[in-house]
Amino acid sequence: MGDQDRGRLQQVDPPPRSLERYVPIVGEERVRTLQGRSEELAQALHGASVWNVNSTAVGGGVAEMLQPLVGYVRGAGIDCRWAVLEGDPTFFKLTKRIHHALHGSHGDGTPLDDDARAIYEATLERNAVDLESVVSSGDLVILHDPQTAGLARRMRAAGARVVWRCHIGHDERGEEVDRGWAFLAPYLEEVEATVFSRHAYIPDCCDRGRSRIIQPGIDPFSPKNQDMEPAVAEAILVETGILEGPPPDAPLTFVRPDGTPGRVDRAADVLRLGRAVRRDAPLVVQVSRWDPLKDPIGVMEGFVALASEHPDLGAELVLAGPNVTAVADDPEGAEVYESVVAAWRALPHAMRKFVHLAMLPTADSAENAAIVNALQRRAAVIVQKSLHEGFGLTVTEALWKARPVIASAVGGIRDQIEDGVSGVLLENPRDRDAFVRALAELLSDPECNRRMGAAGRERVRTKFLGIRQLEDYTKLFGDLIAR
Numbered sequence: 187m188g189d190q191d192r193g194r195l196q197q198v199d200p201p202p203r204s205l206e207r208y209v210p211i212v213g214e215e216r217v218r219t220l221q222g223r224s225e226e227l228a229q230a231l232h233g234a235s236v237w238n239v240n241s242t243a244v245g246g247g248v249a250e251m252l253q254p255l256v257g258y259v260r261g262a263g264i265d266c267r268w269a270v271l272e273g274d275p276t277f278f279k280l281t282k283r284i285h286h287a288l289h290g291s292h293g294d295g296t297p298l299d300d301d302a303r304a305i306y307e308a309t310l311e312r313n314a315v316d317l318e319s320v321v322s323s324g325d326l327v328i329l330h331d332p333q334t335a336g337l338a339r340r341m342r343a344a345g346a347r348v349v350w351r352c353h354i355g356h357d358e359r360g361e362e363v364d365r366g367w368a369f370l371a372p373y374l375e376e377v378e379a380t381v382f383s384r385h386a387y388i389p390d391c392c393d394r395g396r397s398r399i400i401q402p403g404i405d406p407f408s409p410k411n412q413d414m415e416p417a418v419a420e421a422i423l424v425e426t427g428i429l430e431g432p433p434p435d436a437p438l439t440f441v442r443p444d445g446t447p448g449r450v451d452r453a454a455d456v457l458r459l460g461r462a463v464r465r466d467a468p469l470v471v472q473v474s475r476w477d478p479l480k481d482p483i484g485v486m487e488g489f490v491a492l493a494s495e496h497p498d499l500g501a502e503l504v505l506a507g508p509n510v511t512a513v514a515d516d517p518e519g520a521e522v523y524e525s526v527v528a529a530w531r532a533l534p535h536a537m538r539k540f541v542h543l544a545m546l547p548t549a550d551s552a553e554n555a556a557i558v559n560a561l562q563r564r565a566a567v568i569v570q571k572s573l574h575e576g577f578g579l580t581v582t583e584a585l586w587k588a589r590p591v592i593a594s595a596v597g598g599i600r601d602q603i604e605d606g607v608s609g610v611l612l613e614n615p616r617d618r619d620a621f622v623r624a625l626a627e628l629l630s631d632p633e634c635n636r637r638m639g640a641a642g643r644e645r646v647r648t649k650f651l652g653i654r655q656l657e658d659y660t661k662l663f664g665d666l667i668a669r
């Protein structure tokens with residue numbers, strides 16, 4: 187089996203990767219231990235495959251993580267696959283609604299009733315038929331997030347071992363959170379193990395000794411996180427039209443996940459007043475999907491307060507996100523982007539020229555990642571002012587680049603940043619004054635910037651690299667097979 191184009195099922199094919207590259211970063215011993223465990227696992231699987239199923243090949247944290255994860259598992263000699271389910275806009279509107287519910291908000295308020303179940307189940311039944319033609323009995327299937335939970339029963343019936351990993355969650359229970367879980371609970375009954383990013387996210391319906399915690403991690407070699415010379419970052423930002431400057435003479439290159447050279451050719455779609463970001467401007471950056479939970483308008487308003495109160499700092503803001511026409515499972519993106527544009531137009535004219543809205547090209551995900559890398563490296567301060575967050579990979583990425591980060595004390599961001607040591611936590615994400623104060627302080631204290639940046643990078647090195655996630659997965663798979 188394994189035809190790439192059978193039915194509607196799309197398979198993504200990340201190239202195999204070797205763990206050897208981790209030796210200089212985490213040391214020989216840790217790498218050898220994991221290699222040994224992976225070999226044992228490969229034998230115990232007896233040729234069975236490990237499947238990941240999610241809802242998009244590009245855009246968002248899950249796709250970002252699956253690229254290297256699937257690559258390293260493949261590199262360890264295990265047949266690891268990645269399938270992307272198909273759904274129409276009605277299905278994704280519904281799953282977005284569930285996503286919001288699990289974050290404690292009502293989203294567009296679509297009722298999670300029998301009609302919603304009919305839409306959800308019909309889409310997943312169609313996808314299950316496709317998956318059944320490629321998944322074999324004994325395979326291990328990891329379903330990611332609410333979009334895929336409804337596949338569990340049929341995958342179990344096909345003889346697969348099924349894990350459901352939920353990358354989102356809310357620290358507190360409440361009406362919406364309960365409603366979201368009530369919708370999903372029936373689909374999770376037969377799942378053998380559930381995985382969450384934090385203990386607080388485990389709902390009652392999954393808390394039967396079958397849940398465990400796996401925190402996400404980033405790949406330090408990906409185009410998003412690989413080392414990049416400041417001159418290259420600058421050249422990329424000039425070429426994409428974000429940063430002011432003459433045509434760059436540094437190369438616009440990065441290394442693709444398969445080791446081949448890549449080049450940034452596409453421009454960003456930037457909304458601004460007048461010129462691009464001044465070359466000497468301290469840059470404040472937030473990178474995220476266009477989602478109200480990332481509070482892009484709050485970032486903009488806070489920044490404008492900073493720029494009015496501290497014109498001497500000369501700071502400029504780039505709010506960057508994917509091109510809204512491109513992220514298939516995020517129909518809200520275009521609407522939210524439009525609302526940010528409207529808020530930008532309502533800013534005082536004199537302020538607008540310091541605020542740049544950048545839609546980054548997504549046709550080539552590695553190129554998109556290299557642009558994000560360049561932006562994060564160029565930033566004087568990176569912001570993630572989310573109102574809720576499952577984990578917050580953008581924060582991990584920022585810390586890895588040794589940049590000072592100001593982020594909301596929500597969800598997994600709390601696990602990543604130790605306030606005042608490896609970044610600044612905003613206890614109340616809506617506290618604009620605290621946000622402005624933190625921005626002003628960090629922008630005017632280079633020594634504190636350097637110290638926090640170094641501490642942040644070290645924290646990621648020890649706790650939040652992809653290798654740690656691989657260690658956790660290897661253990662989970664081993665436990666499931668041993669059962």
Ligand code: UDP
Nearest residue numbers: 246247250473474475507508546578579580
């Ligand atoms: N991202 C990207 N390009 C963009 C916007 C976001 O590559 O234009 C990436 C970002 O770098 C991060 C991921 O999308 O790796 C977002 O993950 P996070 O956990 O921060 O939030 P989510 O989108 O999953 O809510």
